[in-house]
Amino acid sequence: MYDNLTLMSGRAHPQLTTEIAEYLGIVPASLEISNFPDGEISLQLMQNIRGCDVFLLQPTGPGVNDNLMELLIMIDACKRASAARITAVIPYFGYARQDRKDSGRVPITAKLVSNLITKAGADRVLTMDLHAAQIQGFFDVPVDHLYAAPILDGYVKSLRIPEDELVIVSPDEGSIKSSLMHLDNLGGTLAIVDKRRTNALETKQANLIGDSLEGKTALIFDDLISTAGSIVGAAKIARDHGATRVYLGASHAVFCGEAYNRLREADVTEIIVTNSLPLKEDHLLKNLRTISVAPLLGEAIRRIHSNESVSYLFD
Template sequence: MTDLKIFSGKANRALSQQICEYLGVPLGDISLGNFPDGETSCKINEDIRGRDVYLLQPTCPPVNDNLFQLLVMIDSCKRASAERITAVMPYFGYARQDRKDEGRVPITAKLVANLITRAGADRVLTMDLHAAQIQGFFDVPVDHLYAAPVLNEYFLSLGIPMEEIVIVSPDEGSIKRALGHAKRIGGSVAIIDKRRMSAEKTIQANILGGPVAGKVALMFDDMISTAGSIKGAANVLHENGVKEIHVGVSHAVLCGNAMNNLREANLASLICTNSIPQRADQMPPNTRVLSVAPLLGEAIKRIHRNESVSGLFK
């Protein structure tokens, strides 16, 4: 691992430190800041010529600041003659803008992929993309990780009887994810019929699949932003007699009216990962944050050694 260097942006330095502790390597020395006019400044404070460099920076809020900081870090490493540069993005912002769903709108996820590639990244390591096809937007290799094993391990540790579990998909687009969790955890599967009225408003009216009355609902999604969909799905489940609801997500963005929506959802617990930094005073009291540092650290080690990353999920 002597040729491996890991540097962290400002977005999630705590996760970067945990990854370095897992790998047994020091966190790289980098200076990041702003010039008086607000422009981003960056300097690599150690020699990286011929090194395998990993830059950890989720593009979480403030999205544009964190994204541009990543681009500047990539350019700095490229001009310092790094052998290979991997952009490690536990959370990929702009992922929901992955298609033209109406006229005269951009496909911003493709634009961001182009920016990262043209800046000089040789490959990308990310986790739970909102749309898996975003991998195809990059002209460099993309290693796409899943937080599902981390979430499954936690829920299995609760010891809930399998016959009481119902795995709930909050919408039709998450059916494959729900089936994957059901395969590992067990239980029946139910699907919430969700209709999106606008970017901020959705309507949930029906439950498709198995009965939920008297059962413990485990609801999984890739992210929570305003929590409007979670609130709507939880209301439908409560109306149909569910015993309690636990929600597991990879990315807790929690913006807008998220806190009020989560309180009104009456959840037994919210389980998320530390792909995005979380502050205790900004989270509901029944929240548990799980670390994905071992998962990302193992993926980085395998990439560095030219070993299989997909083997992590077999």
């Protein structure tokens, strides 16, 4: 169906690659990946990709260093195998938190990783819900930046929450723009949690700014849930201000550190995330709802391969 389209996956999230391949009606390319005794990654492509339009799927989530290095090695292997074009499909882009120098003597890791991916030989990058949108400008190759908001909002609409009972709660001031995107799609009103970061691991939620939550349903969206400290703190603020139900939503379920324990103990109705990252089956929460982004990424891959507009997917 697709001339020379080749989809392959590293070890970070093969299940998502399988779902995308099913959407496209193709079979993922075969490759062998293993580790030498000292931990170095060994990789070999098991089919000819000369002249092919190659899409490499590899989210760089936990463990980020191994997944990133594996992506770079895959790109290098495809480049040396004479692929016509290489697109790095990175549903979750790791090392994105340090996107600027906010104090002295610190790195800008988002720019460093962008350079590594470009220098390794990627001709294009397809990603989703970057921690900071300006990271697109760190690349010297085209970047297609997708948003999971329409998918998450589609599920929320199926819950049929009355618009006059709905309040979109931004977990901090930095998430106001994305919260407004959800507000446009779902209606309701807006409230903002006043969050102060005490250090790299801890945050403190102080006040609520905006519409009253008394007797309302609160929807708290963030781009990612890492240790869950921020979003669970925002949920507590919402409950303290009278919300009868609280839903949490995030594009990326990083879920590290105390995340599972905090979410399990949180007084929330449901946690809605995408499968941009694999979830630990033995830790799954009863109130966790996972929405697949395979159709979104698959359609983007189809459009890129066919030289069609991708902006249709995130306008």
